[in-house]
Amino acid sequence: MKLVIVGSVALDAVKTPYGEVENVLGGSAVYASIASINFCETGIVGVVGRDFPQEHIELLKEDGICLEGLQKKAGKTFFWKGVYNNLNNAETLDTQLNVFADFNPVIPENYRNCDFLFLGNIDPILQMQVLDQVKNPVLTAMDTMNFWITGKRPELLEVIKRIDVLFINEEEIHMLTEEKNILKAAQIAQDMGPKLIVIKRGEYGALAYSRDFLFFSPVFPVLDVVDPTGAGDSFAGGFMGYLAASGKVDYPEIRKAMMYGTVTASLTVEDFSLNKLKNADRKFIEDRLQKLREYVEF
């Protein structure tokens, strides 16, 4: 398997100034894998309950995502309900872990020698269990969030020490490192182990940092940010998918991966759930990438 993605598979209820949806497909592993499948073979690891609609399974299959690692358990699927009063911050109204509470990520034999691995934002103890099951991937990456930074810091630091790329929100890197200057914070995070730190800055884009490398991507601007849910996971999925397809991990390729991540995230936010991203083809993505080049090159 070229790229394996581990994370949540969810049913979401989301309200934004643009409208309201209920029981739609969501979760970090879903956003990331639908983003990456435009670039490379992708297998998903996650868990759903018996209530998970067959149409969502069909969507993932039709897109070509391998579901060998998707467990189905007795009980209900992980459920998240949130409202965006502004488009930068979600207020969580309800979280029901359901089958996700006992998630035990088992990596299928066929995934264990994957080239690239993305650990979505889940309990660092589970992230570690996944790392223990894979055989020497070319590149491992992870995402995390404030909940683990404050609640399971020692375990989180153990995972961070072992991976190559850390994806993290701007607020959360300040929380992780207790440093306000973004460059200094990135350096402190890198000293924790990763070769590359990718900081997601919401409507201000993202930056990639290592001691001898710095790269800024803007957002790909859209007129209507309908629903920001999954933007960060789509960014990571586009980034990882492009790099995995390329096979080369060097700075020129990382620059491009940042831009593919940017374009992929822009598709996610233009509609609820995966409504826009799931229909985007590579041609559409390349057209946006070309525009993005005009927006930054001088």
Next chain:
Amino acid sequence: MKLVIVGSVALDAVKTPYGEVENVLGGSAVYASIASINFCETGIVGVVGRDFPQEHIELLKEDGICLEGLQKKAGKTFFWKGVYNNLNNAETLDTQLNVFADFNPVIPENYRNCDFLFLGNIDPILQMQVLDQVKNPVLTAMDTMNFWITGKRPELLEVIKRIDVLFINEEEIHMLTEEKNILKAAQIAQDMGPKLIVIKRGEYGALAYSRDFLFFSPVFPVLDVVDPTGAGDSFAGGFMGYLAASGKVDYPEIRKAMMYGTVTASLTVEDFSLNKLKNADRKFIEDRLQKLREYVEF
């Protein structure tokens, strides 16, 4: 005169987490002209009081800035005192307009046929008086702030209608246009008259917008933002100075002007007052520009 800059000339007292200074050189016209003089002939229009230290006059002269438009009046120089509790927002502790209260911008004969004109952030009535005195410049630009947006909106809109480039902070364009989406806000602002809108986003860089053009610049990141005072004016000064020196106003040149503005602003924030910017030469600026290219091109 190639470029004329109109604005405040001030004595500042500033406190930041890095230290505290008193009675140092400041003001929008000073920051912008010391930024632009690296690129082109620049004349300043402003007013100081009898207390204005001769050493500041000498500094401006030595840098090659034309002071024919700098009036000296009985009374004290404009004084501003502020504290930065974080490095994004200044809290004003004291403002004494002094001689600036009766500022009557008289454009010297030698300035009236200037090619480029920058109207720093002053009363829109004064900005209009300056526009009435110049003869058909190639490009006119202005800055403004929340105080005028709320306090003198009709007069401000009259000025905006007449100029080519509007420099404005991100918060302030939302205030001016009553629109939260940055692209839509930029379009509404452009519909007010200017050919180009340049939105300054603090630590997130800047963007330039017109109906058929969009360009993002990041900040040039520095490890220690010692004092952000004057960053926006230095950005505008670098931008205008580069364009005026080039003489061509087209999109490729505007892209470069954005980047020269970015580099110039980075010098300003690395020390109090103009301590770093005043000593920077073109070679130093070009080196940073080269780095900046690596940070954005893919």
